[in-house]
Amino acid sequence: MLDYVSLEADLDEEERMIRDTAREFVEERIKPDIGEHYEAGTFPEELIPEMGELGFYAPNLEGEEYDLLGVSETAYGLLMQELEAGDAGIRSMASVQGALVMYPIHAFGSDDQKAEWLPRLARGEAVGCFGLTEPEHGSNPSAMETRAERDGDEYVLNGSKTWITNSPIADVAVVWGRDTSAEDNPVRGFLVETDRDGVSTNKIDDKLSMRASVTGEIGLSNVTVPEENVLPGVEGMKGPLSCLTQARFGIAWGAVGAARDCFETARQYATDREQFGGPIARFQIQQQKLAEMATQITTAQLLAYRLAELKERGDLRPQHVSMAKRNNVRMARDQARIAREMLGGNGITTDYSPMRHMSNLETVYTYEGTHDIHTLVLGQDLTGIAAFEG
């Protein structure tokens, strides 16, 4: 795959092997059937434990006692990149499980919560989901209406979450809601087992993007959870936002993977497809498209690698991640369209990946903070003035 300035040559052996094993898995286990899943709107659920066995969920977190490996941030990024070269739906599954469910339990959970959930989630024996977005509150989650009311040593939860990746197949949901029994109603995180009374997880059908991924709602109607299910280590929007920083880091890498797969598909097609007596790759217009695509991918890739370095040494700010998520996803979204275009009529079928990537990227452009919202995050960081509220 395209690595124009040989960034992969500087990987260490463990990182290269992680890339290789992920690439092989995607080649053999994902690519052959993903078009069919996409068309049928199904997620290949049999891959969940397989990816767990391979260690694809949150391998960057530390903790031998919880079956965690603590691989480098670059290795984690490479893994997300390879998975998304297969399909963003597969990468989303791993992102949610690792960065949005295991990460908050690891960072803010009690020892009991960690012991109960981390090993099972790591092995893919349990599936998690992350409930932040609500029907009336997307880009502004701090206005959330989900409430938790203390009742003795329990909490009673009410509210509804929507657009929740994996909710219909999840065993546990990390639900963010306001604790109305505490002063200032702080946002708290709750581990809600989906088989509790009052929990519903309806599936959202008719998506035209991210079709090989299960998305649903979480309905909470007088759901009682014990106090021990509250994440003890965090209060306020910092909780969900810190998870999103982790996931977006993976997305910045994932987008490069999707774009690389588009590029390779287009390059191959352009050299194979003959028109006017020769391969279409001999036309300057097609070469220009490839040259531009390769350049855009390479600059996005550089940003991803730099992000990993900053994250590794603890200097990564959420705004850095905003810039990379914003840039790399836009890049992939634009380039996927160009790749699609180079494939002519064949490009609009599920036989080729670019249009599937292209429509997946519509979701990626919107979730985990829309492109616009990241623009405003950067604007605020650069000027000191927040432009979110009119």
Place this chain on the structure above:
Amino acid sequence: MKVLVTVKEVAEVEDDFEIDGTGVDDRYLEYDLNEWDDYAVEEAVQLQEAGDDIEVVSVTIGPERAEETIRMALAKGVDRAIRVWDDALDQDLLDTATKARVFRAVVEEEEPDLILTGVQAGDDAFGATGVALAESVGQEWAAVVNQLDIDHLLAENVARVHRELEGGVEELTDVELPAVLTIQTGINEPRYASLRGIRQAQSKEIAPKTLADLGLEAGDVESSLFLTEMYEPESESDATLFEGSAEETAAELASVLREKGVGAE
């Protein structure tokens, strides 16, 4: 019990390539574990997982570059690796007898109970190393094994194997250990290296050995086979396109086939 698996890093040639001297130009080569060896490794690791106290050791004849490929086998569960290399081995082509001599020296040192090799290597495709090694160490052997009864082997110290013969015939053979089995693709489903395995592999041993370490000298590895030339055969394409209705074209095809002597009278 000790299982020795021979593994080889092979060069895979890209679709478009250029020839350089008696080889394919390095720019068009990608190195990977020989496909058959991947199955041999998996079989050894399954044996190790099924039994108690079974050590799986891999041995490679290859330059330092091969270490990453060897490391992948370690990540899949091989316990330790031996890599034999020497300037004297850096030849265009190592013939089977030479390889068998080198492996014999390793076998004498390691004294494995079972040796697994791939049926053949994807690059030079001699398909003879395993059998030549068995001959050279004086052990029983079974070639092209596509099924191994692991429970039976652990209980009886006998390899009960299925072998694939021509025309879909299967042969069931019992081979007493120590023995050499050459492993066919499809015998199992090779695993992917897990991230945990990759992590563990970083601290597993790949012991480098020279010919001298094995009590051999340059004269022992003088190959009697030489590559004299490498060229791309000219492909002659002689295509005839029949046009017309199905009946007409079928009749034309039939007469051509008859002319060429294909089919019954």
